[in-house]
Amino acid sequence: xxxxxxxxxxxxxxxxxxxxxxxxxxxxxxxxxxALDRPIIGITDTASDFNPCHGNVPxxxxxAKRGIMLAGGLPMAFPTISIHESFAHPTSxxxxxxxxxxxxxxxxxxxxxAVLLIGGCDKTLPAQMMGAASADIPAVxxxxxxxxxxxxxxxxxxxxxxxxxxxxxxxxxxxxxxEIDAISGRLAPTKGxxxxxxxxxxxxxxxxxxxxxxxxxxxxxxxxxxxxxxxEASGAACVRLAGAGGPTLRQIITPAALRNAxxxxxAIGGSTNxxxxxxxxxxxxxxxxxxxxxxxxxxxxxVLVDLKPSGAHYMEHFHWAGGxxxxxxxxxxxxxxxxxxxxxxxxxxxxxxxxxxxGQEVIRPCGAPIxxxxxxxxxxxxxxxxxxxxxxxAATPALLRHEGRAVVFDGLADMAARIDRDDLxxxxxDVLVLRNAGPKxxxxxxxxxxxxxxxxxxxxxxxxxxxxSDARMSGTAFGTIxxxxxxxxxxxxxxALVRSGDRIxxxxxxxxxxxxxxxxxxxxxxxxxxxxxxxxxxxxRLFLDQVLQADAGCDFAFCRPAT
Ligand code: FES
Numbered sequence: 084x085x086x087x088x089x090x091x092x093x094x095x096x097x098x099x100x101x102x103x104x105x106x107x108x109x110x111x112x113x114x115x116x117x118a119l120d121r122p123i124i125g126i127t128d129t130a131s132d133f134n135p136c137h138g139n140v141p142x143x144x145x146x147a148k149r150g151i152m153l154a155g156g157l158p159m160a161f162p163t164i165s166i167h168e169s170f171a172h173p174t175s176x177x178x179x180x181x182x183x184x185x186x187x188x189x190x191x192x193x194x195x196x197a198v199l200l201i202g203g204c205d206k207t208l209p210a211q212m213m214g215a216a217s218a219d220i221p222a223v224x225x226x227x228x229x230x231x232x233x234x235x236x237x238x239x240x241x242x243x244x245x246x247x248x249x250x251x252x253x254x255x256x257x258x259x260x261x262e263i264d265a266i267s268g269r270l271a272p273t274k275g276x277x278x279x280x281x282x283x284x285x286x287x288x289x290x291x292x293x294x295x296x297x298x299x300x301x302x303x304x305x306x307x308x309x310x311x312x313x314x315e316a317s318g319a320a321c322v323r324l325a326g327a328g329g330p331t332l333r334q335i336i337t338p339a340a341l342r343n344a345x346x347x348x349x350a351i352g353g354s355t356n357x358x359x360x361x362x363x364x365x366x367x368x369x370x371x372x373x374x375x376x377x378x379x380x381x382x383x384x385x386v387l388v389d390l391k392p393s394g395a396h397y398m399e400h401f402h403w404a405g406g407x408x409x410x411x412x413x414x415x416x417x418x419x420x421x422x423x424x425x426x427x428x429x430x431x432x433x434x435x436x437x438x439x440x441x442g443q444e445v446i447r448p449c450g451a452p453i454x455x456x457x458x459x460x461x462x463x464x465x466x467x468x469x470x471x472x473x474x475x476x477a478a479t480p481a482l483l484r485h486e487g488r489a490v491v492f493d494g495l496a497d498m499a500a501r502i503d504r505d506d507l508x509x510x511x512x513d514v515l516v517l518r519n520a521g522p523k524x525x526x527x528x529x530x531x532x533x534x535x536x537x538x539x540x541x542x543x544x545x546x547x548x549x550x551x552s553d554a555r556m557s558g559t560a561f562g563t564i565x566x567x568x569x570x571x572x573x574x575x576x577x578x579a580l581v582r583s584g585d586r587i588x589x590x591x592x593x594x595x596x597x598x599x600x601x602x603x604x605x606x607x608x609x610x611x612x613x614x615x616x617x618x619x620x621x622x623x624r625l626f627l628d629q630v631l632q633a634d635a636g637c638d639f640a641f642c643r644p645a646t
Contacts, residue, residue, distance in 0.1 A: 086325070087123050087157075090194035105194075114157075121157040122325040124318065125195035127186065127211060129202050131165035136204035136283065137227050138274030139305050143314040147199050147225065150318030156196075156325060158318065163189060166206045168530075168557075176555065177527030179206040179213075179360075180630070180639050181622060186214030195220060196325035199317055203227030203275070203305075205282040205558075208290060209360035216332040216367035217642065221324035223425045224296045225317045226287035228305035229398035230275035235266055242270045242277045243559040244392040247533070255541040275305025278398045280390040281558035285353035286360060291407040293344040294335045294424030298433050302402035309402075320425055330423060333368055339419035341365050343430065345377055346417045349384040349457025350410060352393030352476035354558025355566050356530075358459065363636025369644045374470045374634065378461035378594060380417075385452030386476050387413055389445050392561040393476035394453050396445045404445035408437035413448055462565060464597040466551065466577050466587065469569030469634050471596055473589075477561035479547040483591040485563070486599075487514040487549060491583045494519040495531055503538040511540055514549045514587045518578040521553030521571025522630045522637045524615070526623070532556035532566040549589055551596065553578055553633075565589065565596055567633040573615055574632070580608040 088109070092101035106119065126147055130140035148158040164182040166175045190198055200211040203226045215222040233240040240249075249270075253263040276283035284301075291301035297317055303309040324330070341361070348357050362372040388410060390396050411418060412434045420431035447453060458476035463469075475483065490513045492498035498517055501507055509515075515534045522528045532554040536545050550564045553571035570576035577598060581587070586599040598605075618624040629639035 086196050087121065088119050088194050090123075090196070091192065118157050121155060122196040122322060123194055124151045124156045124158050124321045124325060125190065125193060125198040126158055126160040127198065127200050127202065128160045128162045129165040129207055131167070133170040134165045134167040134204060135271065135274055136167055136276045137165055137202070137207075139227055139310070140201055142311060143201055143225060143227065146311045146314035147201070147318035150315035151322055154319040154322035156322035159193075159195070161189060161193065166210070167204050173525060174527040174529035175206045176529065176637065177626065179210045180626070180642070182207065182210035183213035183642070186211050187217045190215060190218035190220055197221040197223070197321040199321050200224045201227065203283055203287070205286070205356065208286045209364060212290070212295065212332065212364045213367050213638070213642075216336065216364055219331050219333050221321070221329050221331050222295070223317045223320045223324065224290050224300070225314055226276070226290065226296065226300055228275050228303050228310045229278040229284055230271060230273045231304055231306060231399055232278055232397045233269040233272040235269045239397070240266070240270050241279045241391055241397050243281060243557060244279045244561065246270050247557070247560055251536070251541065254535065254538060273306045277559055279392055279559050280351055280353055280388065280398070282354040282356040284398050285348065285351060285357045285558055288351055288353070288407050289344040289347055289357055289361065292347040292411065293340045294422055294430070295332070297426050298408050298436070299402070299406055302398055302406040304399050304402065323427065324425065330425070335423065335425065336365060336368055336370065337422065338370060340422040341370060341372070343418050343422055345372070346380055346384050346414060347407070347410065349381050349459060350386060350414055351388045351390070352386040352453065352458035352474070355459060355472045355474055356555055356558055358472060359555065359567070359633055359636050362634070363638040366636050366638055366643055369646070374461045377459070381457035381459050381461070384414070384417055384457040385449055386454040386458050387447045387449065387452055389447065389453050392559055393458060400445045403440065404443035405438045405440050408433050409440070409446050412437045413446060460591055460594060462591070462594050462596045464595040466581075466596045466598045467568040468577070469632060471551070471568045472566050473564065473591060475591065478563040482547060482549050482563035482589075484589065485514070485549050486586060486588040487512045489514050489516050489581050489583055489585045489587050491516045491518070491581050492534070495525065495529070498534060502535060505539055507537055507539070508583075509537050509540065511545050511548065514551060514589070516578065516581050516587070517550070517552035517554060518572035518581070519553075519615070521573055522632060523627055524553060524571050524573030526626060526630070528553070528555050528633070528637060530555050530557045533560040533562055533564050551587065568596070569632050569634050571632065575609070575612055575614065579612055580605050582608075
């Protein structure tokens, strides 16, 4: 037997001594030989006082341990990095690849036959799946689950779509300081992840659709008994995988399963960030995500799930309407139903057991969609030859075809300093441009792509403008916002060459974003451009040296498989 405690022995040049020493030390915890001879199921412990989205992780670990032991395994929880969106400077995306490295190397270093990955806040599940894909061991994913909704003066609130909407009203002078303070106590009323179809919810639903999480795991509320039962069942599933030696992530994430997940991304009107994250996860397995294929899916697959920010409801309503299995049933004609899952069944079997909820209005049939054509469009053109993304389902229809004058901000500090000035030369029809906010530029490609409407325009009632950047945006945001312009300005991409006053044209139907400046002028500007300085040391230096562009998932170059 080479599994269990005998796996991955510490190097002393004497395997017998290595195993003897390992047993001697672990017995300090009171384990018996019987326990130590069971399949070992690792559990990633991402609880942190800085991470309320993972506030239920201790309860989930307790339930998962119960499921593992009932199924004959030995649970071993171990800590990894935990990242919360609001507690990560300069931005959580800067740390995603560090968490992926941490997860991968701890999965390799410790004697683990299968692992239960518990995560939830935006960057955590992608990081865990990237690491587990590279480590290539059997794994089940358990999202922490969404929060319940909040309430304020009779209005239902959800983080963080309503955080942004109500903050915009405060900026416009419609809500005073006392009101916005009271609202801050109502937006996130329970532990768990943001309860709109933001990045965390999108990733959780796609993880269920790709077959790495049990049915219901993408949507069950963080604080409900369903979530605890899912933890117990996920633990038991890990023991089955350990006994069978798989499937591993490589066997679950096939091209067909990846396409299923991207189909779900379109149908839920999901977060643009998910495209970057799943590109990174698949990239660890040598699977490319073809942006043009993804855009074709976007033209064919309708948006069926009526959740904020594209629609009206919240994650708990999606769950009670049947969740991802019900959605997969509606999407069956677009899916490869033979794809296998960690529950041991195929997507076809998941669909067969989907709950049919009479009268529910959250998951629409294909014949009555929220929107014809999916949520996300891939744009190309002279401003983004490597691609850019626009969330159609959260945009203002009248702005999807628009030409306007560029108002350029050179970076986040420039934008913060000038955007609210009364003397800013800007009108409603202009196009706001933010550059140097990409993977290398900021660094870490922060969620700054939803540039605020300049205060003087917000006060005049302007709710949306065309905005373009090399940044990302929160999955909870809304507006006519072109993101991920690739290559980014910090590596000399076309965004670096835009000047205020240039004309920019967005044509979503034609999938174009163009800078209307002649080639000779652009060549002059290119010749005058200089690259920003790198970093001297530490993780920042590693990050700047290795991070890839958005179309490669912003992974580190050295983490991709050798070709
Ligand atoms: Fe953690 Fe939104 S801040 S999911």
